[in-house]
Amino acid sequence: MSEPLKYRRILLKLSGEALMGEADYGIDPKVIGRLADEIIEVQKAGIQIGVVIGGGNIFRGAGLAAAGMDRVTGDHMGMLATVMNALAMQDAIERRGGYARVMSAIQIHDVAEDFIRRRAIRHIEKGRIALFAAGTGNPFFTTDSAAALRAVEVGADLLLKATKVDGVYTADPARHADATRYDTLTYDQVIERKLAVMDTAAIALCRDHGMPLRIYDMTVAGNLMRIMRGEHIGTIVSDQ
Template structure:
């Protein structure tokens, strides 16, 4: 851990939609490049990093189900989309001189490694960014749940969820001008108030393991670095 950093190891959750930038679909190379720069910048400060990326910019299982597709099939397609996003992030990191490994919850040996907890921790300790793909490997579980699970498995000090808003609000701030932004909440408050920040399974996992999480706006430059240095950016969710 660097002298100016407050965390030894973090798990960063990026939504697939975050990679689209201003586009309607796919990956914006400018956005993924900026995110790679930010990840490598905090890594240079001594922070060990695992990353979970969603697949909503390509496929979303629940959305496919709504259009008539079998949910399990749709979720498997969504898992494969997260592998594509993780490979793109690996490429962006390596082009900038970083080291990264994609580890999938679904076996795809010709493309990336299987997720093995001890190997993942070894990669992180060796200074590689571990990119965890294919969610939990199970249908009906979101990549939020995968992020909470992987954060706990690797012994992260903090789960960070990068979003397009600057924290958790009492209602959708895009629709409700009077929505209140929270600086701090407990896990139970998030669940009881049905605040749509992560799914309930992910929140419950973090609560049971007392893993703090912070939700922040990834669109603001240096937010990630400022959080790592201890600044209260976004909304903190912890035991209270």
């Protein structure tokens, strides 16, 4: 008998940088293929899933603004980058026999549906993987905030942030050998200690709506399904 699953519906946040693999730019087909395999595995096990993908592997609005570009223009370019990444993920999922829908927070009808909350919920209830693109559709808001917002809107049981580190540490483990990993944190601890988990707006939104957040290492194959089975992997952020 298969192990019972702990969650019914999840929202997965993937950074654009996660899609690069070892490259400096763009999308590594092997990486996006492996991620698609894990997402499909979870969906076929009965978990309803939505995904928010960043665009930092192509454009990052804040970085462009720091280089002198108008911030609003830069953020709109970043939103379009997330649409490109979502389309790439949709292709990877569908080539593996899965079903996915790209839903954009900005109107771009030739390539994606508009994000409509009730339609998004219907997609995931029907077993489709909903790929939420273009952030919140507004400048100055990160895709972390978009992930927290979409998780609350679709009634997810858990928000997952996939990273290249196995949780949240007291300091950057790549630079500080004595850094230790937190198993659990509260939302207020993340904000007060200024831990680089998600931006403050995203953490506050999770706190205000009681949305648990788990940060885990996406580079370890099978971690997503292990979490679905209730294994304690990475760092959990909640109100307790």
